[in-house]
Amino acid sequence: MADTKFGRYAxxxxxxxxxxxxxxxxxxxxxxxxxxxxxxxxxxxxxxxxPPICLAVYRELPEIARQFIIRILFxxxxxxKAVVSSWGAQRCAKDQTEAASCLTNLNVWRVTAIPGGLAxxxxxxxxxxxxxxxxLGGGKPWTMTNTVEKDSKPRDISFLDSYAMSxxxxxxxxxxxxxxxxxxxxxxxxxxxxxxxILLHANLMKRDDRDGITITRQGFQxxxxxxRAQVWHFMLQYLDTCEERGIPLPECLSMLFQLSFSxxxxxxxxxxxxxxxxxxxxxxxxxxxxxQRKRKEGRFYPTRLAVNVTNKEEGQVxxxxxxxxxxxxNSGYIVVxxxxxxxxxxxxxxxxxxxxxxxxxxxxxxxLVVGVLTRDSVRQALRGGITxxxxxxxxxxYAHPNMKLMxxxxxxxxxxxxxxxxxxxxxxxxRNRFIYTEGVVYNQFLSQNDYLTxxxxxxxxxxxxxxxxxxRTMVVQKNGxxxxxxxxxxYSKIAG
Amino acid sequence: MDAVEQAATKEAESxxxxxxxxxxxxxxxxxxxQSPQNxxxxxxxxxxxxxxxxxxxxxxxLAVISCSHHSTDFLYPxxxxxxxxxxxxxxxEAFSLVEKTVKQQLGNIxxxxxxLSSPCESLLAGSMTMALCYISRLQRNVAAGAKMHSRxxxxxxxxxxxxxxxxxxNVFFTAQKLGIVVDTCALDKTLSLLQQGCDITNGQFLKxxxxxxxxxxxxxxxxxxxQMRHKLVLPPPPKVDYxxxxxxxxxxxxxxxVCSVCLSVFCKYSPICTTCHTIFKTPGPLPIKPKKKKKxxxxx
Numbered sequence: 018m019a020d021t022k023f024g025r026y027a028x029x030x031x032x033x034x035x036x037x038x039x040x041x042x043x044x045x046x047x048x049x050x051x052x053x054x055x056x057x058x059x060x061x062x063x064x065x066x067x068p069p070i071c072l073a074v075y076r077e078l079p080e081i082a083r084q085f086i087i088r089i090l091f092x093x094x095x096x097x098k099a100v101v102s103s104w105g106a107q108r109c110a111k112d113q114t115e116a117a118s119c120l121t122n123l124n125v126w127r128v129t130a131i132p133g134g135l136a137x138x139x140x141x142x143x144x145x146x147x148x149x150x151x152x153l154g155g156g157k158p159w160t161m162t163n164t165v166e167k168d169s170k171p172r173d174i175s176f177l178d179s180y181a182m183s184x185x186x187x188x189x190x191x192x193x194x195x196x197x198x199x200x201x202x203x204x205x206x207x208x209x210x211x212x213x214x215i216l217l218h219a220n221l222m223k224r225d226d227r228d229g230i231t232i233t234r235q236g237f238q239x240x241x242x243x244x245r246a247q248v249w250h251f252m253l254q255y256l257d258t259c260e261e262r263g264i265p266l267p268e269c270l271s272m273l274f275q276l277s278f279s280x281x282x283x284x285x286x287x288x289x290x291x292x293x294x295x296x297x298x299x300x301x302x303x304x305x306x307x308x309q310r311k312r313k314e315g316r317f318y319p320t321r322l323a324v325n326v327t328n329k330e331e332g333q334v335x336x337x338x339x340x341x342x343x344x345x346x347n348s349g350y351i352v353v354x355x356x357x358x359x360x361x362x363x364x365x366x367x368x369x370x371x372x373x374x375x376x377x378x379x380x381x382x383x384x385l386v387v388g389v390l391t392r393d394s395v396r397q398a399l400r401g402g403i404t405x406x407x408x409x410x411x412x413x414x415y416a417h418p419n420m421k422l423m424x425x426x427x428x429x430x431x432x433x434x435x436x437x438x439x440x441x442x443x444x445x446x447x448r449n450r451f452i453y454t455e456g457v458v459y460n461q462f463l464s465q466n467d468y469l470t471x472x473x474x475x476x477x478x479x480x481x482x483x484x485x486x487x488x489r490t491m492v493v494q495k496n497g498x499x500x501x502x503x504x505x506x507x508y509s510k511i512a513g
Numbered sequence: 514m515d516a517v518e519q520a521a522t523k524e525a526e527s528x529x530x531x532x533x534x535x536x537x538x539x540x541x542x543x544x545x546x547q548s549p550q551n552x553x554x555x556x557x558x559x560x561x562x563x564x565x566x567x568x569x570x571x572x573x574x575l576a577v578i579s580c581s582h583h584s585t586d587f588l589y590p591x592x593x594x595x596x597x598x599x600x601x602x603x604x605x606e607a608f609s610l611v612e613k614t615v616k617q618q619l620g621n622i623x624x625x626x627x628x629l630s631s632p633c634e635s636l637l638a639g640s641m642t643m644a645l646c647y648i649s650r651l652q653r654n655v656a657a658g659a660k661m662h663s664r665x666x667x668x669x670x671x672x673x674x675x676x677x678x679x680x681x682x683n684v685f686f687t688a689q690k691l692g693i694v695v696d697t698c699a700l701d702k703t704l705s706l707l708q709q710g711c712d713i714t715n716g717q718f719l720k721x722x723x724x725x726x727x728x729x730x731x732x733x734x735x736x737x738x739x740q741m742r743h744k745l746v747l748p749p750p751p752k753v754d755y756x757x758x759x760x761x762x763x764x765x766x767x768x769x770x771v772c773s774v775c776l777s778v779f780c781k782y783s784p785i786c787t788t789c790h791t792i793f794k795t796p797g798p799l800p801i802k803p804k805k806k807k808k809x810x811x812x813x
């Protein structure tokens with residue numbers, strides 16, 4: 018009689034699967050599309066009454082979908098499916114189906130029947146109306162655009178940038194614990210209980226019995242994201258909790274997108290906003306998405322953090338005034354050499370702490386930190402749940418402007434030395450040599466014949482994971498166990 | 514293959530698309546003379562189209578240039594500080610800004626234009642040169658690592674401007690070299706020179722048959738960025754008339770004389786090339802030398 022044992026079985030394989038270590042979840046970053054697709058159709062319908070949301074949704078769509086929408090935006094009757102599919106080239110049919118299903122999932126268009134029995138696409142009337150309004154005008158003005166008298170002391174863009182970054186860094190500093198707790202409590206460094214609650218809710222930090230609140234592995238991954246992605250992720254988590262606070266979601270989202278479509282360096286009015294929206298504005302103020310001089314002042318300035326929320330790529334936004342770019346370029350401070358050395362021109366404890374996650378720091382000077390990427394330091398980061406992709410993108414994002422101007426950087430896509438990038442990826446791959454499959458071990462067969470019959474059966478229904486004829490051992494996938502067991506019983510009955 | 518495609522899509526998503534619209538506002542165009550309201554309608558369509566372009570991606574940029582019989586002016590953006598503008602309806606702020614600026618600028622230009630006694634040709638080639646200059650200036654200022662794709666859309670109802678042949682050709686070949694796509698939307702006649710330009714730079718040429726549907730035409734054919742046009746079914750390229758215009762009378766010709774030094778084209782023979790001043794011999798009947806020699810020998 019074969020003895021069955023349940024257990025987890027690891028098979029050695031050269032196939033590279035980027036399967037993370039089981040049991041630990043990685044930081045999940047949703048984009049706007051994923052986020053909206055997880056909402057109910059009723060919520061979506063409610064969201065689409067706001068033109069800013071429609072505009073943001075439109076920009077998030079795949080390129081072909083955008084063309085489809087604009088083509089039927091001014092058509093009043095439904096358009097037959099066959100007509101729509103004839104717009105795309107034959108060899109890009111896959112892109113087209115993707116685009117169509119994306120539009121359906123987002124409830125932007127739906128199938129209707131037209132006279133003659135043909136299936137047709139029809140734009141959601143709410144979406145259509147709002148998008149037309151955003152494009153051509155009409156309807157009510159957006160909430161925050163009431164006229165305000167001229168600001169006697171208008172704030173310029175560089176001031177707003179530095180203000181926004183300092184506020185945002187407060188949150189990050191709090192996370193790595195270099196803020197209020199280590200360098201003496203100052204008011205500017207503290208963050209409000211609300212923000213802490215969001216961090217806890219987002220699982221970026223967790224409450225520990227011993228040392229209060231500590232950063233989680235998702236938190237470390239969060240730190241490696243670029244600022245725009247950080248803000249977006251953080252705001253999504255905020256929106257999750259906003260219903261509990263009694264702030265309606267559609268208004269919040271609409272407000273957030275309005276801010277993202279506003280002009281940098283210009284003041285807007287908070288007059289006529291509801292009480293809940295004013296609370297929301299105060300929260301945004303705390304995270305540095307808007308600047309307001311006083312709590313009660315009816316005037317606020319959106320900052321770059323808010324304006325960039327819906328942009329897909331940070332740092333590539335060229336506004337009409339080209340002088341702003343210079344400022345954006347200054348953000349890089351890391352130099353990576355082919356000998357794996359990293360020079361970071363920074364004095365910020367936060368940036369040093371983040372670098373320390375995956376480098377071995379060698380020297381520290383007042384304005385410079387020197388480290389080296391070693392197998393051990395990178396593996397330590399990988400063990401912490403940080404992926405190679407995240408390390409590389411972090412280095413790329415904060416690369417010193419001089420790195421981007423090098424001959425080799427201009428020709429290739431990345432400004433980092435290819436050897437370093439490849440090596441980091443290899444270090445990650447060498448950890449992923451195992452594929453985990455749940456399985457059941459069958460062994461201690463009494464005769465070779467029994468073993469062979471059962472093995473062949475398992476092979477025939479495609480559930481065999483591994484087998485060894487000499488020791489008469491085989492491993493079957495967990496979901497195939499029942500079938501194999503049943504077969505074995507039947508077989509042994511006949512044979513016995 | 515898939516990876517290549519994906520990389521291309523990603524690149525297209527992150528790049529900056531610049532669209533420069535060159536709008537012919539010459540009052541002597543056929544459709545304006547028929548009814549001046551037509552110009553308003555064309556303008557509305559152009560503004561809506563421009564905003565639709567800005568709507569595609571946050572990084573997209575727009576410039577509108579007006580081209581007339583006497584001058585070329587920027588309608589959007591205008592140098593200096595932007596006009597202070599507050600939303601009056603549900604339109605996105607940036608779109609209202611485009612609309613207001615373009616209308617205001619064009620109003621100013623039309624008011625200050627000199628009176629026209631007889632129909633005049635539009636300075637299309639000159640305006641396109643201006644567009645090229647604008648593009649190359651922005652290209653220089655693009656941040657390191659960012660990519661910018663530019664194109665020019667010419668919207669005109671003028672007749673063929675053969676007198677600007679040389680300028681046109683210079684514009685087209687410069688555009689081709691800089692990788693700038695030239696699209697043309699002809700409102701009245703088929704323009705063979707611009708057609709050539711579109712063909713050279715891989716752009717689209719479209720002759721609009723109904724002015725009422727202009728916006729739909731524009732959105733269908735010209736809104737997709739050149740990088741993604743292969744994914745859509747667009748009107749097939751028409752047969753391009755590759756005739757050159759002669760340098761002496763500025764007319765399109767099938768067969769002509771070409772200067773062997775500078776390749777200038779002439780419809781009539783002239784002894785001195787007007788472009789490079791080479792002197793040619795008069796093409797008389799060919800001398801029959803060998804025969805003469807033989808005769809001389811016989812006499813001897």
